[in-house]
Amino acid sequence: TGMAEVAAELTAVHEELTGRAHPRERPVAARLRADELNNRALSLRDLRRAGDEEVLRLLHGALEADPRHPEASYNLGVLRWRAGEITAADVLHELRSGLPAETDRASAERRSRIRRLMELVDTERGATAPAVTIRVTGTSRVAVMRALPDGRHLVAGHDDGRLTLHETATGRTVRTLDGHAPHSVNAVHVAADGRHAVSTGTDRVVKVWDLTTGACLRAKKRRGPTALITVAPDLRVMALHRVSVQRDRVRIWRLDGRRRPYVVRAAAEVTASPLFLGDRTVLLAEEGGAIGVWDWPRGLRRGTLGGHTRSVRKAAADRAGRRVITASGDHDDLTVRVWDVPGGRCLHRLDGHTGLVGALAVSPDGRSALTGGGDGVARLWDLDTGDCVRTLAGHTGLVDGVAFADASVGVALTTELRGPARVWDLATGRCLHAFEQEDVSGAWSHLTPDG
Numbered sequence: 001t002g003m004a005e006v007a008a009e010l011t012a013v014h015e016e017l018t019g020r021a022h023p024r025e026r027p028v029a030a031r032l033r034a035d036e037l038n039n040r041a042l043s044l045r046d047l048r049r050a051g052d053e054e055v056l057r058l059l060h061g062a063l064e065a066d067p068r069h070p071e072a073s074y075n076l077g078v079l080r081w082r083a084g085e086i087t088a089a090d091v092l093h094e095l096r097s098g099l100p101a102e103t104d105r106a107s108a109e110r111r112s113r114i115r116r117l118m119e120l121v122d123t124e125r126g127a128t129a130p131a132v133t134i135r136v137t138g139t140s141r142v143a144v145m146r147a148l149p150d151g152r153h154l155v156a157g158h159d160d161g162r163l164t165l166h167e168t169a170t171g172r173t174v175r176t177l178d179g180h181a182p183h184s185v186n187a188v189h190v191a192a193d194g195r196h197a198v199s200t201g202t203d204r205v206v207k208v209w210d211l212t213t214g215a216c217l218r219a220k221k222r223r224g225p226t227a228l229i230t231v232a233p234d235l236r237v238m239a240l241h242r243v244s245v246q247r248d249r250v251r252i253w254r255l256d257g258r259r260r261p262y263v264v265r266a267a268a269e270v271t272a273s274p275l276f277l278g279d280r281t282v283l284l285a286e287e288g289g290a291i292g293v294w295d296w297p298r299g300l301r302r303g304t305l306g307g308h309t310r311s312v313r314k315a316a317a318d319r320a321g322r323r324v325i326t327a328s329g330d331h332d333d334l335t336v337r338v339w340d341v342p343g344g345r346c347l348h349r350l351d352g353h354t355g356l357v358g359a360l361a362v363s364p365d366g367r368s369a370l371t372g373g374g375d376g377v378a379r380l381w382d383l384d385t386g387d388c389v390r391t392l393a394g395h396t397g398l399v400d401g402v403a404f405a406d407a408s409v410g411v412a413l414t415t416e417l418r419g420p421a422r423v424w425d426l427a428t429g430r431c432l433h434a435f436e437q438e439d440v441s442g443a444w445s446h447l448t449p450d451g
């Protein structure tokens with residue numbers, strides 16, 4: 001007996017007992033077929049009597065019978081969302097497109113079903129308060145912003161030279177700093193203590209700020225050609241790497257302004273931002289794949305990390321500087337390497353990406369690493385063993401950013417070039433949230449320590 005025959009029999013029984021026609025419209029065959037396939041898919045999944053492929057086949061069949069079937073749309077969408085193939089926003093969009101415009105009883109019932117399913121999606125993704133917009137003065141399409149470690153505040157740089165401190169929950173401006181007016185701000189760095197910040201502007205001045213008082217503690221005028229600036233995590237020193245001349249040299253300044261810069265001259269052109277480890281050590285990647293280990297206050301090269309076959313473009317370390325990972329920017333060298341810097345040894349090769357490695361991060365405790373690639377995949381690695389313990393799939397383009405929250409939170413962030421930013425549960429590999437970004441080159445996302 002099919003669903004249509006069952007529906008007809010139940011309708012006849014209702015009319016015989018009440019003397020009135022059934023208040024709901026008689027279901028059409030397409031909807032009954034969709035109900036049947038959707039219910040069968042759920043039963044097989046709940047009883048674990050079929051694999052995901054069979055469940056997905058039945059749900060696709062339900063939507064072929066009734067393309068707007070709410071429950072089938074929900075169930076298929078949630079399965080794909082949990083697999084990282086689409087975002088929660090995609091599931092909600094599909095459900096929302098099925099909301100009827102009519103006001104009759106059947107349409108009201110359908111609206112109620114869809115609203116209930118949308119609430120289930122919001123519950124699962126842990127829907128938060130609406131996004132807060134902070135307006136930044138400027139003509140550039142990408143704002144200069146950095147979040148503080150507490151996750152409750154962020155600093156924004158403006159084209160009119162101001163620096164503003166905001167509450168992330170409300171967007172309220174807490175403090176305004178004179179900054180670099182009338183010149184624009186082009187970079188902001190925040191210290192691990194959350195109290196101090198360094199800003200640079202088109203006036204070629206580097207300023208150190210006390211964010212609790214708004215006072216400018218020091219200012220240093222930079223001279224010479226255009227340079228890339230790297231600031232150490234503790235904000236005590238910064239490195240300048242010129243982009244047009246003397247590309248084998250890095251100038252390191254103490255931000256207390258007590259003496260002239262230290263000049264470190266590598267064996268070849270420097271190909272990545274300097275990586276500071278502790279008070280005295282800096283790693284400089286050189287053209288060809290070698291990485292120099294320098295005692296920068298003494299200008300002494302203490303060793304070389306060798307193994308990459310192409311120039312290193314990315315490097316990352318944990319907070320203590322004990323675990324370092326590196327990657328080249330070349331399709332001919334897709335290996336990520338884990339280093340014992342004091343011993344000058346490569347501990348592990350992290351192989352697995354089939355596309356250009358676009359992002360690296362080491363967890364604060366140094367036990368794990370995240371890598372992102374042009375294959376649209378982020379990978380979670382155990383740095384003690386070198387094993388890939390989780391594959392975070394769902395992106396469709398180059399994964400160009402990865403970041404950890406604190407270990408106790410157990411979540412991580414991945415970003416995609418011109419695609420959504422995703423937050424993951426590292427214990428299960430499930431995508432918890434997906435946030436659509438503006439289709440703007442240079443857009444960025446930041447994950448605070450509390451996740």
